[in-house]
Amino acid sequence: MNFTREISNRVVEIKVLKKIRNRHTYLRVKNPLLLEISTNIFFTKKDAQKLIENKIEWIEERIKNLEKKALELNEYRFLGEKYELNMSLQELDKFYRKNAQEIIPKLVEKYSLEMNLFPSSIKYRKNKNTWGSCNYKNGLNFNIYLCKFPLEIIEYVVIHELAHIKHKNHSRNFWNFVSIYCVDYKSRIKLFKSLL
Numbered sequence: 001m002n003f004t005r006e007i008s009n010r011v012v013e014i015k016v017l018k019k020i021r022n023r024h025t026y027l028r029v030k031n032p033l034l035l036e037i038s039t040n041i042f043f044t045k046k047d048a049q050k051l052i053e054n055k056i057e058w059i060e061e062r063i064k065n066l067e068k069k070a071l072e073l074n075e076y077r078f079l080g081e082k083y084e085l086n087m088s089l090q091e092l093d094k095f096y097r098k099n100a101q102e103i104i105p106k107l108v109e110k111y112s113l114e115m116n117l118f119p120s121s122i123k124y125r126k127n128k129n130t131w132g133s134c135n136y137k138n139g140l141n142f143n144i145y146l147c148k149f150p151l152e153i154i155e156y157v158v159i160h161e162l163a164h165i166k167h168k169n170h171s172r173n174f175w176n177f178v179s180i181y182c183v184d185y186k187s188r189i190k191l192f193k194s195l196l
């Protein structure tokens with residue numbers, strides 16, 4: 001059983017899936033133009049309309065959220081600014097890598113001299129949640145997606161990883177050392193977390 005109904009100024013298709021074994025009724029917003037009701041064989045169109053009426057606020061909220069998500073897929077972030085996506089996701093990855101490899105070495109060079117700490121190598125990776133790391137050989141790794149964020153955040157991550165050449169932990173000494181080169185590191189971490 002399918003029918004349509006106007007919700008939030010758009011024509012939404014309602015798909016009712018009836019199964020003998022179903023004991024409960026589930027309502028899902030599959031996408032902004034499709035609701036799916038999974039239910040038992042006795043469920044009527046009237047029941048469906050009543051269910052939608054009762055849940056209308058929740059449905060509208062879900063539609064709004066799904067649309068926002070879809071919109072975000074059409075954007076990309078670079079150095080803290082939003083831009084309209086005008087390339088494929090593969091090209092976007094290349095763009096991030098190219099820029100990471102231009103921006104990060106300059107920052108590493110600057111802070112290496114200031115901190116008198118020099119990495120044995122710098123590598124660039126595509127990670128989900130690791131933004132930077134320092135291995136036991138003092139090789140640094142940076143996530144190419146770091147250049148989505150404002151420069152002050154990239155700078156903080158560079159200082160953080162360079163500091164690990166001296167302190168291989170997150171002890172009080174480590175943070176004291178970081179604070180010499182990045183006085184406001186706490187507010188930068190806060191900003192970073194708010195953007196993740």
Ligand SMILES: [Zn+2]
Pocket residue numbers: 160164169170
């Ligand atoms: Zn660390």
